[in-house]
Amino acid sequence: MVSVEYLTVLNAVRTLIISVISSKTLLFGISGVFFTFAQVDDTLPRFFDIQPKTEYYKTYAKNNFTFRCPGANENTLVEYLEWHSESKHKKVLEFQKDAGITYYNEWKDRVTMDKDYGLIFHNVTSADSGDYICLINHRLLPDVMLRFTVIDVPDPPGRPLITFFTSRAANLSWAPPKGTNLSQITHYTVVIRKHEERPDLEDENMAKSTNFTIRKVNTTNSEASFQVKGLRPYTVYSFQIIAWNTIGPSNPSKPSYFMVTLRELPEARIPFTARNMSSTSVFISWEPPDIDLVNGDFLGYRLTWMQLNNPKITQEKYIRNASVTKHIIGNLLPHTEYHIGLSVFNPEGYGPNTTLLIITDEGRVES
Structure with missing residues (x-):
């Protein structure tokens, strides 16, 4: 079984070599634990300029997808193997012949490995897009980079x-x-x-x-x-x-x-009923309006009445308690036709006026 310390050193060396490649320097001597470097002339061919070839793969979201491990199959003698996500700089899984498979990071419940050491993605998403490599038996660099693209639904838009x-x-x-x-x-x-x-x-x-x-x-x-x-x-x-x-x-x-949204004049109509209480008074009642049709703060009701034969004189009363649903109009003339109107109002003004005609009872004028 490979020790943890050995694997740590191996990964450090691999990282160092990749760093050397990117910085265009060449390792040419090792003395103890110290490395000696020399700048590489860009005009000279370099071993480290040889990059692994890239293979491209695409699939749709929610599919399952399998990557083959280049150079490995069920007949290959594999003592140790790693799959890495190069895009996220994370290890996906690790296989050791004597210890089995260990899954890492966000892939723990989403990937498996087949008998040919292929990496199987289950129910892929756009987050799985990126570059992957397979390293066999402690190799430091891969032969092939596997570039994976998942065609998926869009990311969410910004807050409107x-x-x-x-x-x-x-x-x-x-x-x-x-x-x-x-x-x-x-x-x-x-x-x-x-x-x-x-x-x-x-x-x-x-x-x-x-x-x-x-x-x-x-x-x-x-x-x-x-x-x-x-x-x-x-x-x-x-x-x-x-x-x-x-x-x-x-x-x-x-x-x-x-x-x-802004206010508007009310749309609510208030049907009501009226009946005589005496020759000089009328009782009216109604149901509350549909609050969605008030179109603003419900401030109350506007009640108007006027004699039909004298329409120039209109009396009115504002009922500012929105819970009131009845009222008595007094001080009317006996046996007289009245035009009664009822509407709701909000800060923008009055809604449609509902009207009724009523004739007071005969009788003497109450003192």
Whole structure:
């Protein structure tokens, strides 16, 4: 069995030789533990200029893929063998005849070795792309460099930024994926997240919001910007972006920061009923509005009434308690037609007015 100390020294020597190659110096003498170097004349042929040839391999993500170990098969006498990722400067696995196979780093649960000492990748991803070498029986340099490329879905795009918005639209832009993994971006999916929480962005719980509905819109090209339409006024939204290439979709981007669309006049109508309580008073009642149609802070109700034969004189009352759903109008004239109107209001103004005609009962005017 090979000792740990021996393997450590062996790897150090291998690293030193590679360093010598890259620095264009030549090792020509060894004295004790000291190395002596001489600068190499670039005009002279050098042994270290002989680089291992490179073989190129491609596959698609989620496939299994096997690298052969150049110079090794089931009939080769192998006492010791290593697979290395040169791109990540990490050991993938180590085989010792008397000790078996040891797997390292992020490959522990993702690779195996076959009887011909080939390296088997399971369910490959773009992270597996890179250069690999196989070293047999303590060789310091490989005969062949294996360059591996995985064609995969894109990396996630950058977090979308909201550059402009109105009550019903928002302009987004984002950074394209850092890696397209050998397949060009074809389009994006914009994930529109409509949050159910009310628009209070200073609420610390907003950052933890998971109560939202999702709508998705696909862009028609690879431009990293888009205008989202069809939003609701005075509503909390956030957005995510998914990139697509010919292989498929990326993971979603980080969500954008929250935004609240601008207010509009209310759209909510308030149907109500009315009945006489006396010859001079009317009782009215209604149901609360659909809060999504208020389009802003719900400030209350505006109640108006006027005599039908004297429309120039209109009386009104503001009910600023949004939980109120009934009211009595008093001081009316007996046996008189009245036009009654009810609407909601927000900081932008009044919503549509719902109206009814009612005739007060006959009787004397109450003192």
